[in-house]
Amino acid sequence: MIALPHIALRSLRNRAFTAVLTVLSVALSVMLLVGVERMRVDTRESFLRSVSGTDLIVGARSHPVQLLLYSVFRLGDPTNNLDWGAVQRLQSDPRVAWVVPLSLGDSHRGFRVVGTEPDYFTRIGYAGGRNLEFASGRTFPGGTGDGLFETVLGADVAQTLRYRLGDQIVLAHGTARVAVQKHDDRPFTVIGVLARSGTPADQGVFVSLPAIEAIHLDWRGGTRIATHGGEAAIDPARLQPTSVSALFVGLKARRDTFTIQREVNTAPEEPLTAILPGVALQQLWGLLGGVERALKLAAAAVVAAALMVLLTTTLATLNERRREMAILRSVGAGPRHVFGLLLLEAGGLALAGGLVGLVLLELGLRIAAPVLQANYGLFLPPRWPAPDELRLVAGVLAAGVGVGLLPAIVAWRRSVQDGMTVRQ
Amino acid sequence: MSATPVLDIQDLRFQRKGRDWQLALDALRLAPGESMFLHGPSGSGKSTLLNLVGGTLAPQQGRLMVCGADFSALSGAARDRLRADRLGIIFQQFNLVPFLGMVDNVLLPCRFSRRRAQAATSRFGSPVKAAQALLDRLGLREQTFHAAPVAELSVGQQQRVAVARALIGAPDLVLADEPTSALDADTREDFLRLLFAECKSASSALLFVSHDLSLAPRFSSQASLSGLKAPA
Numbered sequence: 251m252i253a254l255p256h257i258a259l260r261s262l263r264n265r266a267f268t269a270v271l272t273v274l275s276v277a278l279s280v281m282l283l284v285g286v287e288r289m290r291v292d293t294r295e296s297f298l299r300s301v302s303g304t305d306l307i308v309g310a311r312s313h314p315v316q317l318l319l320y321s322v323f324r325l326g327d328p329t330n331n332l333d334w335g336a337v338q339r340l341q342s343d344p345r346v347a348w349v350v351p352l353s354l355g356d357s358h359r360g361f362r363v364v365g366t367e368p369d370y371f372t373r374i375g376y377a378g379g380r381n382l383e384f385a386s387g388r389t390f391p392g393g394t395g396d397g398l399f400e401t402v403l404g405a406d407v408a409q410t411l412r413y414r415l416g417d418q419i420v421l422a423h424g425t426a427r428v429a430v431q432k433h434d435d436r437p438f439t440v441i442g443v444l445a446r447s448g449t450p451a452d453q454g455v456f457v458s459l460p461a462i463e464a465i466h467l468d469w470r471g472g473t474r475i476a477t478h479g480g481e482a483a484i485d486p487a488r489l490q491p492t493s494v495s496a497l498f499v500g501l502k503a504r505r506d507t508f509t510i511q512r513e514v515n516t517a518p519e520e521p522l523t524a525i526l527p528g529v530a531l532q533q534l535w536g537l538l539g540g541v542e543r544a545l546k547l548a549a550a551a552v553v554a555a556a557l558m559v560l561l562t563t564t565l566a567t568l569n570e571r572r573r574e575m576a577i578l579r580s581v582g583a584g585p586r587h588v589f590g591l592l593l594l595e596a597g598g599l600a601l602a603g604g605l606v607g608l609v610l611l612e613l614g615l616r617i618a619a620p621v622l623q624a625n626y627g628l629f630l631p632p633r634w635p636a637p638d639e640l641r642l643v644a645g646v647l648a649a650g651v652g653v654g655l656l657p658a659i660v661a662w663r664r665s666v667q668d669g670m671t672v673r674q
Numbered sequence: 675m676s677a678t679p680v681l682d683i684q685d686l687r688f689q690r691k692g693r694d695w696q697l698a699l700d701a702l703r704l705a706p707g708e709s710m711f712l713h714g715p716s717g718s719g720k721s722t723l724l725n726l727v728g729g730t731l732a733p734q735q736g737r738l739m740v741c742g743a744d745f746s747a748l749s750g751a752a753r754d755r756l757r758a759d760r761l762g763i764i765f766q767q768f769n770l771v772p773f774l775g776m777v778d779n780v781l782l783p784c785r786f787s788r789r790r791a792q793a794a795t796s797r798f799g800s801p802v803k804a805a806q807a808l809l810d811r812l813g814l815r816e817q818t819f820h821a822a823p824v825a826e827l828s829v830g831q832q833q834r835v836a837v838a839r840a841l842i843g844a845p846d847l848v849l850a851d852e853p854t855s856a857l858d859a860d861t862r863e864d865f866l867r868l869l870f871a872e873c874k875s876a877s878s879a880l881l882f883v884s885h886d887l888s889l890a891p892r893f894s895s896q897a898s899l900s901g902l903k904a905p906a
Binding site: 253256257260261263264573574577578579580581582583584585586587669670671 | 721724725728730731750751754755757758759763765768769770771772773774778782783785786787839
């Protein structure tokens with residue numbers, strides 16, 4: 251029969267209340283520690299999977315990270331638009347395979363409207379070369395004729411707002427949560443819904459570039475100055491976009507990337523910024539690195555505090571357990587058994603804390619994932635703990651056993667001293 | 675040919691650090707299955723002797739052999755092993771681990787000694803059955819007390835659980851340290867009767883340490899423990 255685990259378990263059960271509280275405090279700290287790590291890794295993963303197949307992103311002169319954030323992740327707003335001439339120059343460049351323009355600035359019930367071309371859905375890949383797919387319906391034609399007021403919705407938009415093909419939606423001017431100004435004179439028809447990709451495309455409301463022009467026809471300076479005269483009355487010539495927010499550019503040969511980037515950055519016609527998505531992501535990580543370290547440090551401090559709780563509760567019981575140790579010695583336990591028992595209890599509490607912490611994290615992420623994705627574009631799916639995270643938990647366990655050494659040594663010395671009789 | 679004595683003490687002296695007093699026991703031999711009354715008035719070093727015979731203290735001077743093993747030549751771990759395998763110990767009171775049930779308390783020696791577990795198994799089928807059978811014979815029907823925490827048992831009941839624990843797996847020697855001093859007269863009679871009966875049935879020798887000389891006639895032999903002023 252294995253003596254110690256059995257006795258350790260009974261002993262902990264006897265102090266169930268404090269044991270549970272100790273386990274909870276360790277669990278919460280583990281949840282925080284692993285959560286910070288999970289956030290760090292999955293945020294990077296989530297950001298990385300959002301850009302694939304795009305060689306350059308071009309926008310008005312701005313910080314590369316800002317351009318990356320608003321063009322790919324739809325976070326923040328563009329400072330300036332770039333002229334349609336830039337689009338044409340790149341499109342006609344023989345080294346360029348394709349150009350997909352983006353026009354941002356409107357929204358629908360909190361989701362960003364993306365004015366673009368139908369090519370977007372085939373060109374902008376994610377997760378290392380996968381294409382966006384349609385869960386139902388089709389894309390909009392993109393021209394100025396039929397289907398001008400048609401829209402494709404990202405998976406989250408359709409799910410959250412319960413839209414189906416054929417539904418009519420009204421876009422709002424600007425990206426404020428509570429839209430004051432609405433383009434309610436020109437409703438759009440839902441003709442396609444994208445399959446979930448775990449990228450910002452899930453939160454996009456996609457329309458064509460001419461449609462963006464069309465809903466702003468009678469607007470000046472952010473206010474509607476006249477109502478339109480019906481779809482038939484729109485002059486196709488007035489739907490040619492004059493400027494866009496950003497361009498996604500694919501090249502025929504990768505080796506031209508830096509040359510073209512330099513040419514765009516020094517273009518005499520207009521101040522532009524061209525970025526390599528991967529490089530800009532690295533810059534973003536650089537910016538976030540300090541914050542990540544601070545978070546990690548804070549989480550580690552919380553773990554240390556939880557282990558102090560473990561230490562305190564274990565030490566506090568030692569006096570009242572002196573007689574118990576004497577009894578154990580009388581039935582054959584050596585001081586090493588007493589040592590092992592205390593260590594086992596501390597280790598057991600730390601282990602339970604680690605496991606409960608992982609479970610709590612999983613549950614927490616299941617609840618928080620939709621919120622994180624909707625508000626921050628972070629795709630954090632529930633998943634099995636990564637080896638790195640398990641290493642963290644193992645570290646906490648080791649630290650717990652290390653902390654348990656102190657009461658174990660105290661009990662060991664006392665049991666050598668006391669033998670089978672407690673002197674008080 | 676006489677069997678190896680379970681306890682063989684010669685000129686044993688022991689002095690605790692920083693005390694000007696020492697335990698002195700000149701000669702004591704206990705044959706297998708015998709019972710001995712060891713008279714020890716308070717202050718004579720009963721708990722020191724208990725720890726010496728139990729092996730939690732290392733002897734300093736003289737001879738101390740338990741079941742043929744010379745304790746002055748054995749390591750602490752080896753003495754722990756020997757105590758687990760061959761000794762059953764009953765204290766004056768507070769014998770039970772409060773968070774273990776009655777049966778689990780009785781099973782403790784079997785958890786620390788394979789030898790005891792095997793002895794219990796060969797006699798009763800399994801250590802748990804042995805514990806239940808012993809408790810049964812001691813008037814503690816497991817069904818009645820199963821759910822009750824051992825702390826809620828009366829002192830007399832607790833002492834009987836301690837007897838069951840000391841005797842499970844038939845140890846060679848049962849050390850009892852004033853086991854009746856917390857009991858009233860009626861319970862004491864009952865307790866002694868059961869203790870003798872169980873020691874006999876397990877063929878265990880019994881060393882009964884007490885200050886109460888009125889109990890002495892029931893034992894097959896007697897000895898006395900005295901404390902000495904340590905020589906300067």
